[in-house]
Amino acid sequence: MAVFGYGWTSNSSQHSGQQRRMLEHAGYELAHWFADDCASEPRPAAQRFEFQRLLGRIGRHDRLVVCTLDCLGQDARDIVSQVRTLALRRSEVVVLQLGSFDLAGAAGQAVLAALAAVADMDPHPADPACMTPIATAPQARTRGRPVCTTQAQRALIVQQHRAGESISALARAANLSRASIMRIVRATSLQ
CATH class of the missing domain: 1.10.10 (Arc Repressor Mutant, subunit A)
Structure with a gap:
């Protein structure tokens, strides 16, 4: 079983190297690393060059680890679609922010069912005014006290x-x- 890592960033202030370090710090020994850096706008996983390369190489019983759900797709529908594609290949999918369970496994299916239900409630998935991309969610919230040093x-x-x-x-x-x-x-x- 090989461990694949994938990083995705949506602006120039982020870098996928930070995501790789987080995965390695969490104990994953990455045999393969793929990253789509500085995408100018949220885009479906099918339009991400490195993600498509990863899909071409990952196989049965391999594990894909990512830091956040938005690495797997632009919105809930895209994420569900990508995880189902990987589950059909019998690959494990682990999202660090959700814990260390396999999204393609039994516990992950419950999370996917909830994501699918949210995606089904979206009235106009193609209308950007109707939804906030998952990629912007982490920037919208802050944790802890403000930094008091430059x-x-x-x-x-x-x-x-x-x-x-x-x-x-x-x-x-x-x-x-x-x-x-x-x-x-x-x-x-x-x-």
Whole structure:
């Protein structure tokens, strides 16, 4: 069984390399990686070059892992269609944001049934005014507190820490908590 990874980004501020690192950090050893970066607009999976290449290579008992549902298609109908195509090939589909169960398996069929029901309720699937693409949903919500440091300040903190400055001294100088300083330092070590 080979593990395939796929990343999709819808704007230039995102990069599929971040998605790959998230999948690897979650414990998946990716034998194959495909990515469609910086699509100018949401597009069905059938119109994504790298996704079609992936479909040409994935086989029986292989596993496809993605970070979010929008990697699998433009809307609920497209996602359901792609997962069904992969299920017919006996390939597993795992979406990190949903947990580690197989979307093509029994538990995943319940999720797909719910997606299909939502897709069936959509009165005009081709009318962009009637729906918000799934790809824009993650950008619409924010989590946690707003960032209180600039990129330049974070770079300076990391530089000073690498030069030997203690976390406590950096926290006092920047008027931040020790936990905030540790998060800044740790974030750069993961990149």
